[in-house]
Amino acid sequence: MSKYFSRWSDLAAIKKELADRDWFFGTSGNLSIKVSNDPVTFLVTASGKDKRKFTNHDFLLVDSNGEKLEDTTSKPSAETLLHAKIYNKTNAGCVLHVHTIDNNVITELYKNETHIEFTGNEIIKALGSWEQDAKVSIPIIANIAHIPTLAEQFDRYVNGDSGAILIENHGITVWGKDAFEAKKILEAWEFLFSYQIKVATIKNVVGSF
Ligand SMILES: CSC[C@@H](O)[C@@H](O)C(=O)COP(=O)(O)O
Numbered sequence: 001m002s003k004y005f006s007r008w009s010d011l012a013a014i015k016k017e018l019a020d021r022d023w024f025f026g027t028s029g030n031l032s033i034k035v036s037n038d039p040v041t042f043l044v045t046a047s048g049k050d051k052r053k054f055t056n057h058d059f060l061l062v063d064s065n066g067e068k069l070e071d072t073t074s075k076p077s078a079e080t081l082l083h084a085k086i087y088n089k090t091n092a093g094c095v096l097h098v099h100t101i102d103n104n105v106i107t108e109l110y111k112n113e114t115h116i117e118f119t120g121n122e123i124i125k126a127l128g129s130w131e132q133d134a135k136v137s138i139p140i141i142a143n144i145a146h147i148p149t150l151a152e153q154f155d156r157y158v159n160g161d162s163g164a165i166l167i168e169n170h171g172i173t174v175w176g177k178d179a180f181e182a183k184k185i186l187e188a189w190e191f192l193f194s195y196q197i198k199v200a201t202i203k204n205v206v207g208s209f
């Protein structure tokens, strides 16, 4: 099987897992997987589709600028430029972007903060930090409608082969060396967001008595 088809099936598999989690509300979300390094090419989800549905037109191949390399009427994701920033700058092999209630609410809870820090939770090990009392931090950037401007802001925090960035009241983008790692990172952050929101809610309710 060519690399193209093998990567296609890897991306379809992760898309199915995220769809099973119901993380693709209202056509939101976009996913990509690297196909080649030199030149950089990657498969990215087609724009505007319901990512819970599975068709032969779900993904298209694009170049390092996010321009399509296939003769198709499909358009690459509106946020392809964010994926391109990661592949051009790091050795990441997979990028996942989802809008969840938790990843939106957490940015509201930490409005005016540039980062959110988490410590004291076992799931932090899934983010690669194994030491006692490890701290992890995720940046929050403003949600700018003009994608090239958003991509410039986003690029400031693309600093390693794996990582995650929150976009305020929009969603999260994570990346890792392959689909397995990217999904692990995504799930660990979503766990931390959900945990933090529940703790904050309980403390608020208890505090009001
Ligand atoms: C309807 S969700 C809003 C979109 O603008 C975007 O944020 C998104 O995640 C999906 O856009 P897409 O172009 O389908 O990749």
Ligand SMILES: [Zn+2]
Binding pocket: 028, 029, 030, 079, 097, 099, 170, 171
């Ligand atoms: Zn989005």
